[in-house]
Amino acid sequence: MASKEDIQRHKDNYRAAARAQQEAEEAAMPISREHLAGLFDHLDAALGREPCQHTLRLTRLFLTSHSLPEATVVPWLGQYGGYCDCEVLANVEDRWGE
Numbered sequence: 001m002a003s004k005e006d007i008q009r010h011k012d013n014y015r016a017a018a019r020a021q022q023e024a025e026e027a028a029m030p031i032s033r034e035h036l037a038g039l040f041d042h043l044d045a046a047l048g049r050e051p052c053q054h055t056l057r058l059t060r061l062f063l064t065s066h067s068l069p070e071a072t073v074v075p076w077l078g079q080y081g082g083y084c085d086c087e088v089l090a091n092v093e094d095r096w097g098e
């Protein structure tokens, strides 16, 4: 049977690994937190006016107007389930929003 110390050590290891994973994901972000928050605000406002066309039109518009690299940001959004404007808002904000 695992001792209390063993269980605690496993928990500590797990937390350290989870933190390292989180830090690695943060370091791999191709867009700053500030720009990402701006993108979510932009999509939130735009999708309040018109329905999502199930494209990344609004996202791409924001990226180009802020000189952000579409070529790296778009696949990164896809990694978190953001394949169209409403999914960026739903899935990516769920993961990376405040």
Ligand SMILES: [Zn+2]
Pocket: 052, 053, 054, 055, 084, 085, 086, 087
């Ligand atoms: Zn959509």
